Amino acid sequence: MGEKKHSIRLWALILVAAELALAAFVMVRFELDLAKPLGWDLMWIVPIFVVHAVIPLAWRRAFLLGVTALLLVRILGGTSAMYAIAVGLALIGICHLPIAFRWRVSLVTAIAIGLALAAAHVVHGGHHLEAAIPILGGMFMFRLVLYLYDIRHEKPGAATPLERIGYFFLLPAPLAPFFPALDYQIYRRSWYQKPAFSTYQVGMLWISRGVVHLVLYRVIYHFFSPPTEFVHDLAGVAAFCLSGYLIYLRVSGLFHVITGGLRLFGYELPETHHLYFFAHDFSDYWRRINIYWKDFMTKMVFYPSFMSLRKLKLGHQSRLAVATIIVFIATAVLHAYQTFWLRGDFEIHQTDYAFWGILGLLVVANNLLDARRGPAKRDESKSWSWKKGLSISLRALGLFLLFAVLWALWSAQEWKVFADVMSQAQNAPAWQVLMLAGIGVAVMALGTLGQWIAHHGFNPFEAHPGLKRSVATTVLPLLFFGILWQWHSAVGIPGWLGARFDVVWVDQPNERDQINRERSYYEGLLAGGASVGAEEEKMTKEVVPDIRGVLYQERFGPAEVWGATWTTNRWGMRDKYYSKSKPPGVYRIAMTGASYTAGRGVKDGANFESLLEDQLNADHAGVEILNFATSANCTVQRLADLEMRIVDFHPDALFLICHGGEVDRNLRALARLVEERHEDFTFPFIDDLFEKAGVKRGDRQADTIRKLKPHEDELMSWVYRQIGDVCRAHDITPVWVYLANTRTRSLELAEEARPYAAAAGLVTIVLDDAYGGLPPEKVALSESDSHPNELGHQLVAKRLYEKLVDYRDEIGLPLPPESIQMTKLSKSH
Incomplete structure (x- = not known):
């Protein structure tokens, strides 16, 4: 029938x-x-x-x-x-x-x-x-x-x-x-x-393949995509280039899911991408990657240009070359046009023209070479030999590496950044050269073996496999990811793998993007300009001459800053008024941190510091928490603030609120001050460290970070040891508190700085589950701003209060027995 x-x-x-x-x-x-x-x-x-x-x-x-x-x-x-x-x-x-x-x-x-x-x-x-x-x-x-x-x-x-x-x-x-x-x-x-069934099943195969691409992209994005300033040798250059190219998996994954989804509604669409990493010449690459775009440009730009050029009486090959170049110039412009409609800004970088221009010239050269060789030499017959397979693998690997470099150029957006990164390849220890060469040989061997297997009848990338194979290829990766997630959510994947799975299964910025976001925020705050509103400029003092860089203006506001009411007291704290001398019978906590602690984006009194103080005083009147947090600071700057300002308020405890990435944040803060030719670094240790590392006033940030990177352990040990010593000299209990970013919630990040704090004698507290298990969109200000919203601050205050009950004896915090019992009961429920 x-x-x-x-x-x-x-x-x-x-x-x-x-x-x-x-x-x-x-x-x-x-x-x-x-x-x-x-x-x-x-x-x-x-x-x-x-x-x-x-x-x-x-x-x-x-x-x-x-x-x-x-x-x-x-x-x-x-x-x-x-x-x-x-x-x-x-x-x-x-x-x-x-x-x-x-x-x-x-x-x-x-x-x-x-x-x-x-x-x-x-x-x-x-x-x-x-x-x-x-x-x-x-x-x-x-x-x-x-x-x-x-x-x-x-x-x-x-x-x-x-x-x-x-x-x-x-x-x-x-x-x-x-x-x-x-x-x-x-x-x-x-x-x-x-x-219908054939169309639907291929659609599901593409959706599954797209999911695999998107998960692989997430892994590469988080673990193999180094910030440019942390690239300092050949291996780092290789990681930077390869990761920049491989994260195109996000585009191919998304397009696979979209076209697969359209097939589920009856559209027998062709592939959008076809094994583009396996392309072995430039024309082949252009035919394999983003096929719909290639067809669009051929139809709307190439053919009209090619036909119009007949008026100039150019030869066939000349028209072919000129029309191809026009296609790639148009592609650069249309990518900016596309970005404008999606993000609202139209910007073409020099590296955009360089990327598309070089690619266009390579495709033109390849086409002209093919035309001169004639059809007989271009024929890709079904005959196969090990020599031919090895040649194809070598060309595919060479093309892959070339495009990795081109994508690194494109993603760098600035020539000087690209040149700076590539210059680090001269730092090439023998073991790195041998390792990368070995990887290249292994890839060529696997590629050649794969061709031999395909030539003998088994093609793992067949576009339309039989039903059983199609179902297995569709279901098995999805089952693997589903079981992996269920295992982790139920009992937790142990050790190293579990810590990395924590990062992969949540959509969050990687270290490189987080650094760029922080840099744009911090540099905007420090430098002023279009990215900083008038209230923000007024609420910060002129850059102070010491290492602290920026402090808040005294008696500022109330005014709207970052979309919320912002007020500072006479001491420049975003807090209510406190006397400098501690009242009798009061337990005083000095809390220091950055914009999370200051409460960026929430109104006065709604940040977790204020909420925690209210909760503590509901149980035991006589607790003060003074908020010394300022935007854009690091541990070294907090040490300076401790010595220059905080000790004068005679606190009983110092709470340092940290968020992960403390080592890098310290290096970047120092590098920024160096580039700005800051004169007073406050501590002789920092001056000695600069001399030892070869850092000079005015050095570029990336250069300073690379010079300081080998000394980061020495820097972190010193700063926490100093904090501990200063606190003990003033009878202050130092407490280190880890509060995860609303998006990057891996507790593994706490272990970067916690050992330094513990070794220096600080009480260390890790706020696990600080946001009550809620997703980032529920507790962050917006998708583009990861600072906690009011609900996020409420959850942090609640979790920190519970931790303070657990650590009350170590901190010396006076809490009545009834509040301790109530906290234990609430945690048990």
Whole structure:
């Protein structure tokens, strides 16, 4: 019996639905792209798929459009979603007005310019429209160009209105503004082009492959992507280059999930990427990576340019070369255009032109060489030999390494940064050279062996494998990730692997990006300018001449800073008034830290320091916590503040609030002051350390960090030993407290500085589960600002109070027995 292409048997439907449920579970648990905006609501994709697969074919386009509209409401809110739908329908409608084609293009361009001005905040489009623009950009910025190109010569009635609208309002689009440049003709032709089960199962295979890519990206991003200033030898250069290239797995993973998802709704789409790391010449690479983009540029730029060049009476090869160069120049510009619609800024760096220019010239040279060699020598026959396999492996490895260097150039964004990193390759110990050479030989051997296996009938990367193999290839990676997560959440993966899994399964910035975020924040705070508001400039003193760098202004505010009311007392603390002399019968705590402790982004009295003080005084009147925290400081600067200011307030205890990355934060703070030619480093030890390391005033930050890196253990031991000695000399109990970042919550980071504090005699407290197990979006100010919100501060205060009860004897904190008992009871429940 024949079966309709859009129909599917019950057992096959159950199989695909189960695979989809497993994939959605893993994506939610690992907070992968597409899943993060929805959380557990992503699981609705399973019943949506099932309903779509069983309803009559005539209803399916309308059903998908309805789901997309609901998703827009879920992502943007009702009003912004209505703006997105209205503007989108208006753009589509203009394309079909009964006027000359050039006028339709002009009207579409005028609307696009208006939206661009709103996106750039040149004109005020209103909050709701501006919120919708990134998603509108993702849906229309390339597809509208393709659509206008194709409908110009389309026959009347070639497509239904639902089909036309559905091209733009595709289901994953609201979740993924960064979307493949799907061709309109391919979209139309592909709907249920093959039997439904075949299309669905390949879609699930691609989704599973995409999940693997995204998880691999997460591993590379966190553990093999060093900050530029920490690259100091050949191995570091190799890690920087390779990681910069390999994190493209995020793009290929996202596009696999998107196109796989579209296949679940009947679209028999081609691959977006095909084994691009295995390309063995430049033209082959261009054909394999981001295939939809290559097709878009060929259709919209290459062919029109190639045909237009005939007017110049150029030869065939010359036209081919010039048209190819135009394609790559246009690609650089269009990437900036895409970034503008998604992020609101249009910027092309010199390294963008360099990357695309070099790639374009290499492809041109490759094409011209192929043309001269002729078809006979270009023929890739089915015959295979070890010599041929080794040659292909060698070329593929060489191309991979070349592109790793090019991607390092592109990601560096500045020539001087790229040159600085690459110059470190001269520091090449023999063992590193041998290790990297050995890895290269092993890769070539494995590549050649893989070709031999494929030549003998087994291709592990077959595009359309048989059912059993397809299901196994789909399910096994997803099961592995799911079981790994379940194991860790239930009992905890022990040791080294568990600590790293803590980092991988949460979407959070790596060390490199966290450094860049902190640097932009700190340097903006210190240097002023556009990134610093007027209130922020007023609330900080002029840069003080000693090593502390920045202190808060005395008696500042109340004023709005970072979106919240901010007030400082007469001593420049973000706190209520305290006398310098300690009142009789009072237990006084001096708390020092950075912007988390100061309470950036929350109103006065809502930071965890104030909440903790209130809780302690609810149990035992007579506890004062003085908040000496200032933005942009490090442990060395806190030591200086302890000696110059804190001891004058006669505290009973000193709480140093740390967040991980303390070693690097100290190196960066010192390097920043060196680059600014700061004169007074307060401590003779620091001056001696600079002399020993060869640091000179005015050295670039990256150079200073590399010089100080071998001395970091000496620096950290000294600073904590000094803190302990100063505290003991003034009868102060020093307490080191680790508070994790709202996003980077690995407790392993505590072990970076805790041993130094413990060795110096400080009481050490690690606030495990400081945020009550809530996800970052619940306890952070925003996706771009990881500082705790008011709920985050409440949870930190609660957890710190519980820890103080446990450590009360070591700290000497006077707590009545009833409060201790109540805390134990609350923790047991």
